[in-house]
Amino acid sequence: MATSATLPRQATEIDAALRQCASGDKIALKRIYEAESARMLGVAQRLLKRRALAEEAVQDAFVLIWRHAARFDPERGSGLTWIYAILRNRALSILRDEKRTETSDTPVAEETASEEDDPETVMSKLSDAKALRACLEQLPEQRRSLVLLAFVQGLTHGELAERVKLPLGTVKSWIRRSLLALKECLG
Amino acid sequence: MSPSPDLPLGPEERDMLAGEYVLGLIEGADLAAFERRLEVDAELAGAVARWRSHFAAIDATAPAIPPSSELWRRIEAELAAVTPLAARPAAATATPVRPGAATGSRLSDWWNSLLVWRGAALAGAVATILLAVGLLGALDRARRQPVMVAVLLTETNIAAAVVNTFGDGRVELLPLQAIAVPEGKALEIWTLWDRAVGPRSVGLIERARSTPLRLDQLPLGANQLFEITLEPATGSPTGRPTGPIIAKGTTAQAL
Numbered sequence: 273m274a275t276s277a278t279l280p281r282q283a284t285e286i287d288a289a290l291r292q293c294a295s296g297d298k299i300a301l302k303r304i305y306e307a308e309s310a311r312m313l314g315v316a317q318r319l320l321k322r323r324a325l326a327e328e329a330v331q332d333a334f335v336l337i338w339r340h341a342a343r344f345d346p347e348r349g350s351g352l353t354w355i356y357a358i359l360r361n362r363a364l365s366i367l368r369d370e371k372r373t374e375t376s377d378t379p380v381a382e383e384t385a386s387e388e389d390d391p392e393t394v395m396s397k398l399s400d401a402k403a404l405r406a407c408l409e410q411l412p413e414q415r416r417s418l419v420l421l422a423f424v425q426g427l428t429h430g431e432l433a434e435r436v437k438l439p440l441g442t443v444k445s446w447i448r449r450s451l452l453a454l455k456e457c458l459g
Numbered sequence: 460m461s462p463s464p465d466l467p468l469g470p471e472e473r474d475m476l477a478g479e480y481v482l483g484l485i486e487g488a489d490l491a492a493f494e495r496r497l498e499v500d501a502e503l504a505g506a507v508a509r510w511r512s513h514f515a516a517i518d519a520t521a522p523a524i525p526p527s528s529e530l531w532r533r534i535e536a537e538l539a540a541v542t543p544l545a546a547r548p549a550a551a552t553a554t555p556v557r558p559g560a561a562t563g564s565r566l567s568d569w570w571n572s573l574l575v576w577r578g579a580a581l582a583g584a585v586a587t588i589l590l591a592v593g594l595l596g597a598l599d600r601a602r603r604q605p606v607m608v609a610v611l612l613t614e615t616n617i618a619a620a621v622v623n624t625f626g627d628g629r630v631e632l633l634p635l636q637a638i639a640v641p642e643g644k645a646l647e648i649w650t651l652w653d654r655a656v657g658p659r660s661v662g663l664i665e666r667a668r669s670t671p672l673r674l675d676q677l678p679l680g681a682n683q684l685f686e687i688t689l690e691p692a693t694g695s696p697t698g699r700p701t702g703p704i705i706a707k708g709t710t711a712q713a714l
Binding site for chain 2: 298301302305309310311313314315317318324326327328330331334335338339349350352353356357360364368369388394397398399402403404405419420422423424426428429447448451452454455458
């Protein structure tokens, strides 16, 4: 997998730690925490904006990683991708949940994202070595932004439409066309 | 967007749906339907894994934010009530649903490998990741009718929260009221099925929010007490409720 190609040592360490978690070794979970929690919090913070919610997502993710470690099969993919998939799912469901039952004055979706999270800044940080970067660069800027805003900030189709002031149907079809172009480019 | 789960998806439709899912663009009922399909459709699972692996590069651009020192302690407190599934002798019986689902996707890999030019190896390779990810969705969304329900009442008989238990062993807490949680405190959820054993912690949340409860191997029956107490942020220091009871109630069979 792409992730394990850039981080071979770290990736196999995570795979090994997940195996140890499955047999009940809490120190192995702590090792994953020490290696990845800061980056995971960064990912969650980009989605959830609020620090407290982001920490909650990371907390839930680690409990789920611990609980389901036995379901991770190192022969079937990278452990790193597996733990980020768990984190993203958890963060997205907190995000959608918060929007439904908003209790604070500022809805999460309206909280200002850090400039660090805007699509072109994210693009500039993407590793040159990644096929993804070259493929994203081939998309028109506005379409690339839609893809990145969805993934990085967790915006929905409706929120994307509002952000770029375009009809919902246009946004949906642009995303699909971007995905199609990405898929062809990535092979 | 959600075509019937029985209809096969064309390869392009499958990749587009998988891409939208990984971008977080499938919501609500469509999301639940997609995740159900993911558990049985190895080709779709393969498409999702490919997108995840490509987009992992974007997560790698996230700034590293050192978590507060409390975070690991909160995780540890929550783990105290949880043992990984494999480490438990009763794991085989604890998850009756999953093994069947896994067998199903292996069978469909084999089937596909006879019919489709694309090797099924990759699709099978990622089925495990996706089974787990699909399961996370199950934690959040009540897909089935609860088997038992407990309404937790405050001292003044106001319904503060509901505990729902499901046929597949999931148990969730849904708050009905905002609950004031002072700084440095958290809400701990307990269950008591036998006075001789005493209450066991099944969850710790820093504010009122819906949360899966971790009953694991603990017994679960009708007339079982659930209660929420106010505890230190890292959970009760004694493993027993120490703070005031916020709300409590006992389970009853749902009709």
